[in-house]
Amino acid sequence: MKVLLAGATGYIGSGVLSALLASGHTVTALVRSEEKAAAVRQDGVMPVIADMRDRETVRRVAAASDAVITTASPGDENSAAADIDFSEAALDGLREGGVFIHTSGIWVYGDNGDITENSPSDAPAIVAWHPEADARFLEAPGVRSILIEPAIVYGHGKGIPNVITAAEQTGDLPALQLVGPGTQHWTTVHIDDLAELYVAALEHGEAGARYVGAGGVNPTVRELGEAASHRRGFEGRVLPEDATATIERLGAFGEALMLDQQASGNKAREVLGWKPSRPSLVDEIAGGGYDQS
Known part of the structure; x- marks a missing residue:
């Protein structure tokens, strides 16, 4: 598929980019600077330099794509507005039958010892805007819209x-x-396992489905x-x-x-055949993966 990826140079997005390319998909990356554009070009990716709130550009590039995946977030007080602007423009641009994968997160469920996709939301302030926006994007007509809810992401000393x-x-x-x-x-998931979940959802996920991206540890x-x-x-x-x-x-x-919080991520395993297999976060730390320089 021809995939538009927002956040391709970020922690989650860079993992998703590698997994998409390894699975044979063609990727266009929305990036904010020439420096970031140069970084993705090295992987054979076509960059488009624009802010994720540039609705006209997002709509145009989405219209030329089979699928849109967003993992991007400014990480500040503008995060909600930027995510909503991007998502609305992408959904407006996607052709009938296109795929839209939106990223939320495990925190939307609040304190919960057995989180599933059917658990009620109880979001803390930092992600309080997500439940309403996530539900609206999942109901978008004419496209196969999917929600990924990652646990706390780890791996490669980052996060x-x-x-x-x-x-x-x-x-x-x-x-x-x-x-x-x-x-x-803490619910946890290795970045490389999570990236494979995005690809599985792109290729096999059902319209309106949400998948908790938790490795089960x-x-x-x-x-x-x-x-x-x-x-x-x-x-x-x-x-x-x-x-x-x-x-x-x-x-x-x-x-x-x-x-x-605790979660198993069983739905993604059962429905998509997802098989998280990387070392646990405790093992990563014990093995020196998070040693401070």
Whole structure:
């Protein structure tokens, strides 16, 4: 297929780009600068330099594509508006029968020990806009619209897990400062496994379907912190942090990191034949994948 990909140079998007190319798809990447355009050209990808809120350009490029995948987000107060502008323009441009894959995230379900695609939403402030927008995009007429809801993404030393690796000194014994009390579970997925889910959804996903992108391993933050503590030579010592203090330190991001979540991702396995197989996040940390330079 001819795929328009937004976010191709980002963490999730770059993984999706590699998986699309490996599966034989042709990719056009919407990028924001000549520097990013040069980066994707090296992979044989055609870049289009434009902001994701440039509705006219997005509509035009989407009209020349069989499918549109968006993994892009400015990561600031403009994230909601940018995502909505891009998605509306892409859906307007796509031809009848085209595919639209939108990215949301696991946090929309709030505290939940058994998240499935049918779980009620309870989104914290940082993603509060997602449930309404996600539902609207899934109902778009005339296209095969699909929603991917990634867990906390890890792999290749990147992503949210880096927030757990800052050391804290306490007396004569160094210990690792946890994010929050450490009792909360994080749903997780390796970036390479997640990228394969996007391709599976593109090729086989049903219209109106949502897929939780979770690898099925849900470690506690304490388990992650202890693994990182051993890597730093702290003998597994960790320091819990009061949730209020974490939220004061990290704001809305910290609030989301306090969520206690678990998910299996079974629907994607059963319906799409998805087979996540990479090492767990605990194993990645224990093996040095998140060592600080």
